[in-house]
Amino acid sequence: MERVTVKQAADMLLGHDDILILCHHSPDGDTLGSGYGLYFGLKSLGKRARVLCPDEISGKFRFMLRGYRDEKFEPRLIVAVDIADKKLMGRLEGAYGDKVDLCIDHHVSNTGYAAALCLDDTAAAAAQVIFAVLEQMGVAPSSHIAxxxxxxxxxxxxxxxxxxxxxxTFYTAAKLVEWGADNGTIGREVFDTRSRARIMAENRLMQSLEFYYDDRCALAVITLQDMADSRIEQSDLDGLTALPRQIEGVEVGITIKEKEAGVYKVSVRTSTYVDACALCRQLGGGGHIRASGCQLTGTLKQVKxxxxTLVKDFLKPL
Amino acid sequence: MERVTVKQAADMLLGHDDILILCHHSPDGDTLGSGYGLYFGLKSLGKRARVLCPDEISGKFRFMLRGYRDEKFEPRLIVAVDIADKKLMGRLEGAYGDKVDLCIDHHVSNTGYAAALCLDDTAAAAAQVIFAVLEQMGVAPSSHIAxxxxxxxxxxxxxxxxxxxxxxTFYTAAKLVEWGADNGTIGREVFDTRSRARIMAENRLMQSLEFYYDDRCALAVITLQDMADSRIEQSDLDGLTALPRQIEGVEVGITIKEKEAGVYKVSVRTSTYVDACALCRQLGGGGHIRASGCQLTGTLKQVKxxxxTLVKDFLKPL
Structure with missing residues (x-):
């Protein structure tokens, strides 16, 4: 694996045609925005390109496909965007896991699986790095890319x-608005819109709240029964794990989701000092310092x- | 009233000492951020200054007062920030309503009550204009001002x-982060933190949701009884009126708050085409195109x- 600069990544892209772009599984706005942003940038330079995404694309991101034409070809350059580890390619890993020519990413944890890696781990999003690459390539401002x-x-x-x-990040956002990004509509549709099932899920979760250790720990549970009763789908639960920690005074916010009978997926979010990753590692899980997870088995009472018991050790004495 | 540029406003401030700064009533982050940002900018230039705010400052904004010393003096220059109309001065209107030398604002509706008006109605916040004024005055970067x-x-x-x-707005945000703004902490404490009473209020409101006209209108109610039952204060309801409109597919989101027996405060929020202001004007209220309000009397059934009936006229035929 060779580390390459934004300029070198731009040169690689400029020097090739028939470019295949890969997104990670359970695609979020960043892998998709990076993938389609790069696709339309390459198309504007007259190149053939294609985006492969291992899973279905959520409705709120489907606007990105406007103008996309899926063409099959033998790729000359394979580019992964926002993919820290080839395992994150999901069903695409078998075919492409060891064949990535260039990875453009922002994860400090990138495993270096690609032949060339253009990594800016200070960037908030891979899209921030892609924008730098497109500017370097001389791509003309386009509201759709933006x-x-x-x-x-x-x-x-x-x-x-x-x-x-x-x-x-803010400078990049400013330039994207100058390129014509409709930031108000994206703000409303992506951040200010919730499905009815999502609201049901939030209500259920919030009604289950319990507080411990002088209200510094908030714990919420969502069971399979809750989901069935309120017709909540797994996708309605995205990001719900942020809620318990958002409560004033809470340092540790825990969300317990029943996965199957006796199996619980646990998410831990912390505010300012508890190391969520260290906490979850003691239970066989891991993640980031403020957001980690693990899986526990037993009765709900045992899991709680x-x-x-562990949270108590991590909280400062009052 | 004379319109002045950012440069002229900066020159007025540079040319005076003993500057009194006024904020609007029910102070929000913008009038306070503008007021205290300007105060600390003036102090850094060796001037005497003072901020007057007609109402109590919410806990989440009290960090702005760090290092503030309240000094009494006879003002030589009176500056209003983010105040579109002298009526918005609340209890300060009597003493200062007709004595404002300079108003720095971003509201297109500014009534021109000040002797000099520095208005940028394309600015998202008065703080954006204040930053331009401070830069013009040569104020040195300071993380607290930022x-x-x-x-x-x-x-x-x-x-x-x-x-x-x-x-x-994004360019200003970028520069403020360069000045040392702790944007992550402000993001978490101001936007990602909710009181327990607030969560109770949201749950109550969401449980009251009713949908009309093919789910294009969502209506929520919060009664005095709800507030008493869940120990919800008036201040816990700030911004709650945004919720019904946030539901997927909703064009008109209505929140009805019981003010006293038989009197209801109604907030109307719209997504893309219904003119909330025109709608509310027909009921004796008004506001902005996407956010308006009115007050109605009668039984809850009558008010609904x-x-x-009116919403039906404003929705497009399906």
């Missing part, structure tokens, strides 16, 4: 709320007790 | 979600019927 990349930037930063948002 | 102004910018744009966010 919408794809803006959506990537906004989704990976919680619409600029999260601490990963830097001055450079196991978690709460 | 935090005040960033908070103003973020609150008036729903943390950059709303359509009023322009490229210039009156609203729904």
């Amino acid at each position: 919408n794809c990349l803006y959506c990537g930037l906004a989704t990976d930063t919680g619409c600029f709320r999260y601490a990963n948002t830097t001055a450079q 007790e196991q978690l709460l | 935090n005040c102004l960033y908070c103003g910018l973020a609150t008036d744009t729903g943390c950059f979600r709303y359509a009023n966010t322009t490229a210039q 019927e009156q609203l729904l």
